Amino acid sequence: MNIIGISAYFHDSSCALIQDGRLVAAVSEERFSRIKNDPRLPIRAFRYTLEAGNIDITDVDCVAYYENPYTKLSRQIASNLNFSLEDDLEWIDCHRPFREINEILGYEGEILYYNHHLSHAAGSYFFSGFNDAALLTSDGVGEWATITYGNGQDKRIELFKEINYPSSVGLLYSTITNYLGFKVLSGEYKVMGLAPYGKPVYVDKLHQLFALQDDASFRLNMQYFNFSQINRMYTDELISLIGFSPRIPESELKQKHMDLAKSLQVILEEIVLQQIRYLKKNVNSDNLCMSGGVALNCVATRAIRQAGIFSNIFVPPAAGDAGSALGAAALAHINLVGTRPHNKVLTSPYLGPKYDDEYIFNFLTAMEIENIDFRGNRIGLIEAVVDRLVAGKVIGWFQDRLEFGPRALGARSIIADPRNVNMRERLNKLVKKRESFRPFAPAILLKHARDHIDLDIPSPFMLETCQVISKLDLPAITHIDGSCRPQTVDSDSNPYFAALLEAFYQRTHCPILINTSFNVRGEPIVCTPLDALRCFGNSDIDVLVLESFIIDREVLPEFFILMARLDSASIQPSKDAFNGKKTDAIYTFI
Numbered sequence: 001m002n003i004i005g006i007s008a009y010f011h012d013s014s015c016a017l018i019q020d021g022r023l024v025a026a027v028s029e030e031r032f033s034r035i036k037n038d039p040r041l042p043i044r045a046f047r048y049t050l051e052a053g054n055i056d057i058t059d060v061d062c063v064a065y066y067e068n069p070y071t072k073l074s075r076q077i078a079s080n081l082n083f084s085l086e087d088d089l090e091w092i093d094c095h096r097p098f099r100e101i102n103e104i105l106g107y108e109g110e111i112l113y114y115n116h117h118l119s120h121a122a123g124s125y126f127f128s129g130f131n132d133a134a135l136l137t138s139d140g141v142g143e144w145a146t147i148t149y150g151n152g153q154d155k156r157i158e159l160f161k162e163i164n165y166p167s168s169v170g171l172l173y174s175t176i177t178n179y180l181g182f183k184v185l186s187g188e189y190k191v192m193g194l195a196p197y198g199k200p201v202y203v204d205k206l207h208q209l210f211a212l213q214d215d216a217s218f219r220l221n222m223q224y225f226n227f228s229q230i231n232r233m234y235t236d237e238l239i240s241l242i243g244f245s246p247r248i249p250e251s252e253l254k255q256k257h258m259d260l261a262k263s264l265q266v267i268l269e270e271i272v273l274q275q276i277r278y279l280k281k282n283v284n285s286d287n288l289c290m291s292g293g294v295a296l297n298c299v300a301t302r303a304i305r306q307a308g309i310f311s312n313i314f315v316p317p318a319a320g321d322a323g324s325a326l327g328a329a330a331l332a333h334i335n336l337v338g339t340r341p342h343n344k345v346l347t348s349p350y351l352g353p354k355y356d357d358e359y360i361f362n363f364l365t366a367m368e369i370e371n372i373d374f375r376g377n378r379i380g381l382i383e384a385v386v387d388r389l390v391a392g393k394v395i396g397w398f399q400d401r402l403e404f405g406p407r408a409l410g411a412r413s414i415i416a417d418p419r420n421v422n423m424r425e426r427l428n429k430l431v432k433k434r435e436s437f438r439p440f441a442p443a444i445l446l447k448h449a450r451d452h453i454d455l456d457i458p459s460p461f462m463l464e465t466c467q468v469i470s471k472l473d474l475p476a477i478t479h480i481d482g483s484c485r486p487q488t489v490d491s492d493s494n495p496y497f498a499a500l501l502e503a504f505y506q507r508t509h510c511p512i513l514i515n516t517s518f519n520v521r522g523e524p525i526v527c528t529p530l531d532a533l534r535c536f537g538n539s540d541i542d543v544l545v546l547e548s549f550i551i552d553r554e555v556l557p558e559f560f561i562l563m564a565r566l567d568s569a570s571i572q573p574s575k576d577a578f579n580g581k582k583t584d585a586i587y588t589f590i
Contacts, residue, residue, distance in 0.1 A: 001337060002059050004049055005329030007066040007119070007321050009097060011037045011185050014322040014404075015045035016351075017053050018329040021341045023127070025052035026351040026404040028322045031527040037186055038524075041100050048353060063107055064332035066324035067116035069094040071143035075165055079228065112332045116142025116324065117292070118159060123327030124291040125152040128314035129345030134283035135159070136275060139292035139320070140170040140185070147218060147275070151283045155340040160282070166227060167220045169271055170294050172210060175225060175233040176264045180257055181247035184233070185293075189406075191261045192299055193438050196481035198255070198262030205241055206267045216278035218271070253437065268294075269303045276309050286311040291327075295319040295463075296406065298485050302465045317349035317405035317461040347460060347493050350411055352402025355529055357548045363529050364546070370555035375548045378496075382503045384550055385543075389417050389504060389513070393542040394431055396518055398532045399496045400547075403525070407462040408517035409487055410443060410497030412525050412532075414541065416476065416514040418442055423476040423514065430540035434521040439485070442477040443515035445501045446488040452512060453486050462487040462515075476514050487515055537564025 005016040008029075016026035025048065030036055032044035050056060073094040093099075101107050114122075120137040135150035135157065146168035150159040173191070174184045182190050211219045224238040232246070239245065244256050276288065288310035295301070295315050305313055316323050330341050355363075357375050364371050374381035388395060397413045408414075414431065416423050418440075428436050441462055444452060452470035459466075465485050468478045477484050491498040505511040518526045520539050526532045529546050536544040536551070537560055544551040 003062045003329045003332045005064045005325035007325045011039045012322040013042040014325040015049045016325040017049040025049045030524040062110045064328035065113040066119040066328040117145045117148040119324040119327035120291040122330045123323040124289040126330040127346035130287040132285045133287035133289045134279040137292045138294035141165045178233045179246045181249040194261040195265040198258030200263045200266045201259045202263035288313045293320045315463045349403045350401040351404040354401040372550040396541045396544045412518040418474045418476040439479040441485045442512045443487045445511040446490040448511040458488045534564045537561045
């Protein structure tokens with residue numbers, strides 16, 4: 001039984017393949033198209049899932065779509081969206097997803113569809129390993145629902161309460177993200193990272209933006225919001241309430257901006273904790289599954305764990321819309337087979353493409369790129385990488401299958417020595433080319449984690465924060481408030497990355513490396529060897545490791561570096577390469 005789940009037409013379009021009850025592949029379209037958060041029909045991702053399952057399109061038993069486009073259209077029309085956008089009215093066509101699955105993907109078989117929040121909940125619960133759980137889904141908006149409370153029992157999910165658009169915790173957070181000059185649907189994590197630099201001086205003002213009841217009902221005060229605009233999500237009344245003008249993107253970040261970010265984070269945690277308490281009163285389970293974009297706020301997840309309301313918490317590696325492709329496929333499997341997919345916890349996010357040594361050797365040969373060949377000598381490769389790490393080098397690490405979700409987890413990562421006092425500034429300025437306040441995450445050997453971080457459970461997906469308690473000085477991965485967002489690594493989940501960490505530990509007594517995503521600002525994480533080589537040339541990464549091959553920056557021809565930088569500049573166009581529409585406006589939640 002081959003079931004492909006699809007999420008598309010909003011942001012982070014993705015595909016996932018469940019084959020005979022087992023998750024075989026999952027990947028976002030952006031990794032292939034190189035357009036960040038690409039919302040279009042995931043043509044390349046669909047093709048990849050077929051390849052990963054060793055099937056062709058005639059072997060697909062069902063395509064599962066992640067939301068109900070008919071109900072979604074009712075919300076879009078009822079919300080008085082801006083109909084002056086006459087060149088962008090294709091959203092009115094609620095049959096488009098199914099027609100394009102037929103006409104563009106070429107699939108002529110059965111198509112099932114599920115409500116947006118049900119797909120979210122399924123994408124968490126059915127991969128948690130739990131036989132029962134309380135379910136919280138919170139995002140910007142699905143069809144109408146923005147928050148749903150549910151209960152999972154074996155193969156059944158019941159969503160027993162929902163909050164509807166326009167009242168949305170996700171849209172509240174996105175509105176302040178927009179106010180602070182960051183891009184909606186991708187800049188929210190920047191606000192989370194900015195918050196520790198501030199003080200919660202705007203909490204009382206932000207309380208005026210919403211009402212939260214004991215029964216977890218949530219309502220936005222729409223005096224301050226307008227979600228039908230093109231360039232902003234707030235009204236003039238919000239500007240008057242906050243007391244300072246919205247930040248212009250890329251302008252200086254001042255203390256007031258940091259204070260607003262901190263206040264928003266405090267508010268978010270307050271709301272989420274009340275929601276979790278409500279769930280505990282209404283669901284007889286020790287387990288909690290969270291999904292939706294709000295679940296990616298790892299600081300809030302830590303607050304939930306510290307509150308001790310639920311004994312066990314699961315957040316999937318792709319908690320946003322990308323992960324809904326998994327949920328839709330799981331729901332279709334239950335409908336068609338009668339049982340839930342395999343009831344084991346998802347521990348491996350490595351569900352994307354892999355490129356073997358032969359492919360990379362031929363690629364480097366064709367590109368005439370000098371390299372050091374370690375085929376058949378994995379130990380030698382690891383030791384050579386450690387040599388470079390100890391020497392203060394920044395390394396692009398490209399190994400095995402691509403990760404699914406927004407975090408790089410040791411397959412497509414940039415790594416460096418966390419003890420280097422200058423490394424954080426160097427990475428932000430010269431390599432990642434991003435804001436200086438942004439923290440870097442540590443990857444740490446699970447068996448040594450408790451000696452260095454205040455976390456007593458595995459954190460394989462880098463979706464929770466904790467305090468750094470190490471006796472080592474780790475300036476590059478320690479945030480201003482003493483926290484970090486760790487990835488714990490063991491040989492079962494990622495043997496290559498674990499071997500590198502172990503070798504670094506044997507050499508330095510430090511079982512930790514900086515682990516940040518292999519990309520520069522504004523680009524998706526690299527997918528292919530060509531993506532990696534282009535990013536290598538377009539940054540100040542010192543060393544590129546492509547499977548068994550090491551490329552030192554010194555051997556890159558100058559003309560190649562120039563071409564990589566010119567090529568990279570054209571990757572994120574001001575208009576979509578396929579439909580010619582502008583890509584610089586904020587989302588209007590069409």
